[in-house]
Amino acid sequence: MSNPGDSAIEHPARLDINHVSAGYGNIQILKELTFQVPHGGQVAVVGPNGAGKSTLFRVLVGLLPLKRGNIFIHGLPLGHHQDCVAYVPQRGDVDWKFPVTVRDVVMMGRYGKIGWMSRPSKQDQEIVAESIHQLGISKFINKPIGELSGGQQQRVFLARAIAQQPHILLMDEPFTGVDIGTQETALNLLEELHKQGVTVMVSTHDLNMAAERFKLVLLLNRTMIAFGPPSDVLTPEKIRTAFGGKVLFINGAVVVDECCPPADQDNSGA
Amino acid sequence: MSAALLQIRIIREHSQMVSLLLSPLSYSFMQRGMAAAILVGILCSIVGCYVVLRSMAFLGDAVAHAILPGVAIAYLLNSSLTTGALIAAILVALGIGILTRQGNIKEDTAIGILFTAALALGVALISTIRTYAMDLSHILFGNILGVTQGDLWLTAALSVVVLGAIVILYRPFLIISFDPILAATLRLRISLLNNLLMILLAITIVIALQTVGIGLVAAMLVTPPATAFLLTRRLVPMMFLSAMIGVFSSVAGLYFSFYWNIASGAAIVLTATLVFVLVFLFAPHRGLIWQKIQKRSAL
Ligand SMILES: Nc1ncnc2c1ncn2[C@@H]1O[C@H](COP(=O)(O)OP(=O)(O)O)[C@@H](O)[C@H]1O
Ligand SMILES: [Mg+2]
Numbered sequence: 001m002s003n004p005g006d007s008a009i010e011h012p013a014r015l016d017i018n019h020v021s022a023g024y025g026n027i028q029i030l031k032e033l034t035f036q037v038p039h040g041g042q043v044a045v046v047g048p049n050g051a052g053k054s055t056l057f058r059v060l061v062g063l064l065p066l067k068r069g070n071i072f073i074h075g076l077p078l079g080h081h082q083d084c085v086a087y088v089p090q091r092g093d094v095d096w097k098f099p100v101t102v103r104d105v106v107m108m109g110r111y112g113k114i115g116w117m118s119r120p121s122k123q124d125q126e127i128v129a130e131s132i133h134q135l136g137i138s139k140f141i142n143k144p145i146g147e148l149s150g151g152q153q154q155r156v157f158l159a160r161a162i163a164q165q166p167h168i169l170l171m172d173e174p175f176t177g178v179d180i181g182t183q184e185t186a187l188n189l190l191e192e193l194h195k196q197g198v199t200v201m202v203s204t205h206d207l208n209m210a211a212e213r214f215k216l217v218l219l220l221n222r223t224m225i226a227f228g229p230p231s232d233v234l235t236p237e238k239i240r241t242a243f244g245g246k247v248l249f250i251n252g253a254v255v256v257d258e259c260c261p262p263a264d265q266d267n268s269g270a
Numbered sequence: 271m272s273a274a275l276l277q278i279r280i281i282r283e284h285s286q287m288v289s290l291l292l293s294p295l296s297y298s299f300m301q302r303g304m305a306a307a308i309l310v311g312i313l314c315s316i317v318g319c320y321v322v323l324r325s326m327a328f329l330g331d332a333v334a335h336a337i338l339p340g341v342a343i344a345y346l347l348n349s350s351l352t353t354g355a356l357i358a359a360i361l362v363a364l365g366i367g368i369l370t371r372q373g374n375i376k377e378d379t380a381i382g383i384l385f386t387a388a389l390a391l392g393v394a395l396i397s398t399i400r401t402y403a404m405d406l407s408h409i410l411f412g413n414i415l416g417v418t419q420g421d422l423w424l425t426a427a428l429s430v431v432v433l434g435a436i437v438i439l440y441r442p443f444l445i446i447s448f449d450p451i452l453a454a455t456l457r458l459r460i461s462l463l464n465n466l467l468m469i470l471l472a473i474t475i476v477i478a479l480q481t482v483g484i485g486l487v488a489a490m491l492v493t494p495p496a497t498a499f500l501l502t503r504r505l506v507p508m509m510f511l512s513a514m515i516g517v518f519s520s521v522a523g524l525y526f527s528f529y530w531n532i533a534s535g536a537a538i539v540l541t542a543t544l545v546f547v548l549v550f551l552f553a554p555h556r557g558l559i560w561q562k563i564q565k566r567s568a569l
Contacts, residue, residue, distance in 0.1 A: 079457075
């Protein structure tokens with residue numbers, strides 16, 4: 001029996017981020033982030049729109065160069081690892097009309113291990129089938145991805161990330177703008193990944209979900225406001241620092257008014 | 271009795287048809303032209319799949335036009351026109367890549383600047399040549415019946431190189447085209463691969479000049495793949511079908527050209543366009559008529 005988690009259990013990933021600054025061109029977005037994620041830790045990255053959550057993920061997969069600081073995975077600097085980090089972008093920035101089926105896309109998660117020319121092994125096929133099954137998209141396996149709904153497309157990209165058998169999985173807002181079913185699937189996936197010891201970072205602006213489902217929370221708004229267990233991080237005072245005046249506390253639940261991104265951040269990002 | 275007669279008539283018509291198809295091939299220039307047309311049909315249609323999927327049609331057209339100065343210089347130096355075309359095509363293809371990647375100029379602007387500049391240079395050079403007439407007009411409109419044995423060998427060799435690269439680099443090309451973010455996380459050398467694809471495109475265009483000429487190369491790169499796109503849902507079948515459409519158009523176009531005395535390049539492109547229009551109208555699922563019917567039955 002193949003188990004997508006095998007290699008992850010052997011080498012659970014520790015992620016060290018030291019004094020990291022990054023941005024686009026001359027504009028600095030992230031300033032001086034320093035935190036460590038332990039082996040198999042699951043972190044919710046929380047912050048308002050424009051806080052730099054997506055930017056942080058792009059830095060962690062090497063899409064965006066560091067301006068300062070360094071990042072270590074397994075104690076080795078970023079770039080020494082072929083594909084132990086899998087990344088599910090906020091909304092896959094792919095060409096949805098491209099002639100590929102669901103199975104083709106998920107199989108791409110194996111390309112890092114199969115190489116350029118060899119056929120996918122039996123094990124690769126099994127891992128792909130298992131990932132597809134895990135995300136409940138077996139019905140669409142031969143459909144072109146362009147014919148799926150937004151939530152189904154999101155699941156395809158999650159399945160591909162799982163098929164990569166990563167040590168670190170980064171998911172950018174997997175709960176935003178998808179149907180309840182997909183949200184539930186993604187949450188179940190988190191539990192499964194936890195059992196397999198995969199290190200996970202998930203960005204979200206759902207503070208309640210961060211508090212209930214994660215043992216670690218990174219509160220971010222360009223700089224790191226706080227990092228640690230939700231009870232320490234998600235205090236009214238710190239949340240207000242991160243989100244400005246747009247937070248309401250109603251009977252212990254937190255409500256964030258996310259209708260309009262703050263004007264000052266818009267300007268600095270432009 | 272009448273059945274036997276009918277059979278005889280069918281056989282006679284059949285043999286007429288066969289001789290209609292075979293008699294042009296008794297000329298050796300037609301044989302070479304046919305071989306070149308088939309190779310170009312396959313190559314353009316397969317490389318063209320990436321052109322269509324990556325929206326590089328304008329780029330392909332630009333590279334084709336930018337070949338002119340290379341050809342003119344080669345002509346002035348009295349060296350091989352094909353080599354001149356090849357060098358010019360590769361330089362322009364890579365130049366566009368560099369201008370674009372630097373980030374301040376949008377791709378279509380970069381293409382527009384480079385290709386019109388190269389075209390102007392070509393026209394300027396040609397205007398200094400008094401005796402250009404035949405050779406250069408062949409570059410503009412193609413001259414499939416003038417293909418020599420040497421041209422044919424070169425075409426075959428370059429086709430093997432290009433198709434070999436497409437097969438070997440299938441997965442990297444697929445990923446950089448479909449999902450550049452995944453390509454980056456897998457640490458693929460994206461700009462190297464993009465440049466390589468550009469070079470393959472440049473070679474393809476130069477080969478295609480023989481059959482359809484500068485003005486119509488883009489059609490060979492775009493029309494058969496666009497037709498195949500409407501009929502398939504995976505990349506490999508799209509490539510195979512595109513190649514079949516490309517070969518059919520090239521061969522049929524060449525026969526039309528032979529019997530009706532039409533310029534061969536134009537006949538080939540018009541055949542490919544006809545196939546596209548038929549598929550665009552009648553394709554299952556994605557064809558215009560199918561979608562109209564779907565819509566009506568949905569109401
Ligand atoms: N490609 C880019 N070029 C320039 N600025 C960008 C780019 N992407 C994002 N930004 C800016 O970086 C800031 C942080 O964006 P992002 O990381 O997407 O935030 P979040 O994901 O937390 O909403 C925003 O102000 C945004 O305008
Ligand atoms: Mg974001």
